[in-house]
Amino acid sequence: MKQGTFLSCINTGTIAITLTIINFFLIISLNLGHVLNMWRKDARVTLYLEDGLTLSEITQAKNRIAGFNEVDAIRYISQEEAFLLLKKNLNSSDNLLDGFGTNILPSSFEVRLKEEILTFKGLENFVAKIEKVKGIEEVNYDSDLISGISTFFTVFKVGNLTLGIMLSLATVFIVSNIIGLSVYARREELEIMKLMGATNFFIKAPFLLEGLIQGLLGSLFSLLILFGIYKVFISKMGLFLNVYLDGSDPLFLPLNCIILIVICGMLLGIFGSTISLRRFLKNKWA
Secondary structure (H helix, E strand, C coil): CCCCHHHHHHHHHHHHHHHHHHHHHHHHHHHHHHHHHHHHHHCCEEEEECCCCCHHHHHHHHHHHHCCCCEEEEEEECHHHHHHHHHHHCHHHHHHHCCCCCCCCCCEEEEEECHHHCCHHHHHHHHHHHCCCCCEEEEECCHHHHHHHHHHHHHHHHHHHHHHHHHHHHHHHHHHHHHHHHHHHCHHHHHHHHHCCCCHHHHHHHHHHHHHHHHHHHHHHHHHHHHHHHHHHHHHHHHHHHCCCCCCCCCCCCHHHHHHHHHHHHHHHHHHHHHHHHHHHHHHHC
């Protein structure tokens, strides 16, 4: 590595750039997932009741809905309470509701669902069950928003995985060819070692160690770049993002991801070296 500093820097930089791009999108994915989980905790489904239901019928409907596996909590909102909530939300227009009675809004159930079923398909299945409950006139939930978020998140994760695979393959190709140049430059030395009885592993070990070190350095440089981008981003956009993240800062990579990135960087270096050496040894001493 000391003799071929330029080539070593190219390998290390290639691994660093690849991991930086992949993990940049990973950080975005983590924060999107965080926002989605926060939304799931606050998500509600409103069930509007038919007019003229007796207290017994309301209680019966509430108990049946509360018994569904998807339901985490259910709350009954009477017509009077709904009117007061509306009036509270319109506090800047106190006179707007003057002359209206407290029965202009329907009574309803506000249902909080368990997080694990808060997908578009899960909500559709739940709504289909709710529509069979006697006394429920209308179900209100943001179906388009939920569908859009779920689709976008799925496409984003698949796209990130595809990009990661493509960049990793390109990195292995570049690393293997650059290390191949190092092997070719030492071909006479390696041939002499082989003639003196050196095993393939003895010949390959320094190059594998070189790939491992380059991968380690590349992954560490990648993490430093990402952390620098993260800190600059926080300083510029932190206050704006706090609105969407419930007052908390955007997430950085957790410790287990950092360890995995370092391991992946070393594996990229080792794998590139292995391909190059296998090709060289096969051609020379097949």
